[in-house]
Amino acid sequence: MENATRDTVVRLRAREILREMGRTLWYLRAILAGLLVLFVLLTLGMYHWGGPVETLNRTPSPMDETVYFCAITALTIGYGDVVPTSMFGRIDAVLLGLIGVVFTGLIVAAAVRGVQEAARLSGAEH
Secondary structure, rough: OOOOOOOOOOOOOOOHHHHHHHHHHHHOHHHHHHHHHHHOOOOOOHHHOOOOOOOOOOOOOOHHHHHHHHHHHHHOOOOOOEEEHHHHHHHHHHHHHHHHHHHHHHHHEEEEEEEHHHHHHHHHHH
């Protein structure tokens, strides 16, 4: 009698995983675009009303440093070399962090779904 619960090894190809991940990201494009627009708006708000300053010399941050600060905050790294000084800026920084967590979560979820779908499709072929 043959073993009915035989384990099969499924080899996944990176191309299949990336294709399925890209397909998932395409379905999420409206949400991702909305998050990107919110990031840009919050970055502009931070520059104009957030009062970002460099901690080294306490001077107002130029636009490029403000974008850097917003990106580092959205990635939840937060080096602390640029900080907001107004209440609006602090609230803005919290919102940027939340947007970053959601954006990162969606990318990771799309990657996981890509692996799952590639495995399912490879399993169906064998």
